[in-house]
Amino acid sequence: MLDSAVAWMNARGNTEQWGSTPYSRLPGGVERVRGYTTVNSPFIAEWDGTPVGALVLDTGPSPKVAIPQAGEPERYVRLLVSDRRHAGRGIGAALLDRAVEETRRAGVDLLRVDCWAGGGGELVAYYRRCGFTPTETFLAGTWPGQVLARRVG
Numbered sequence: 001m002l003d004s005a006v007a008w009m010n011a012r013g014n015t016e017q018w019g020s021t022p023y024s025r026l027p028g029g030v031e032r033v034r035g036y037t038t039v040n041s042p043f044i045a046e047w048d049g050t051p052v053g054a055l056v057l058d059t060g061p062s063p064k065v066a067i068p069q070a071g072e073p074e075r076y077v078r079l080l081v082s083d084r085r086h087a088g089r090g091i092g093a094a095l096l097d098r099a100v101e102e103t104r105r106a107g108v109d110l111l112r113v114d115c116w117a118g119g120g121g122e123l124v125a126y127y128r129r130c131g132f133t134p135t136e137t138f139l140a141g142t143w144p145g146q147v148l149a150r151r152v153g
């Protein structure tokens with residue numbers, strides 16, 4: 001799914017968000033995904049028995065990115081990806097709803113996510129439509145990022 005997401009973005013002229021190299025060929029890409037499935041417990045969306053989306057929750061942002069700590073317990077969306085062949089079916093939104101449920105189930109009130117803020121802010125707008133509010137901005141090298149938060153309590 002990550003490789004096809006890169007190809008989809010590139011086909012739309014977006015090489016800034018995730019670059020142009022398939023995710024599986026990035027240094028550490030396969031290991032990162034392996035960690036998502038062994039250290040974290042991913043949630044997989046299926047359509048007619050076929051995986052079409054994935055969400056990974058954690059207890060905070062990646063330590064590799066300089067994102068301020070929340071100062072309270074939180075759940076953090078580390079990965080949200082959907083198969084673009086099923087775009088427009090609400091797969092990402094359904095996975096984010098699951099993240100809200102899991103955050104509540106854990107007795108935590110704060111759910112956060114970070115995303116690419118370039119490209120006219122389309123991804124930021126998507127998360128806003130899903131109930132998140134922009135908080136901090138950050139730069140990871142030249143990559144503009146936005147942290148968003150949602151209270152679920």
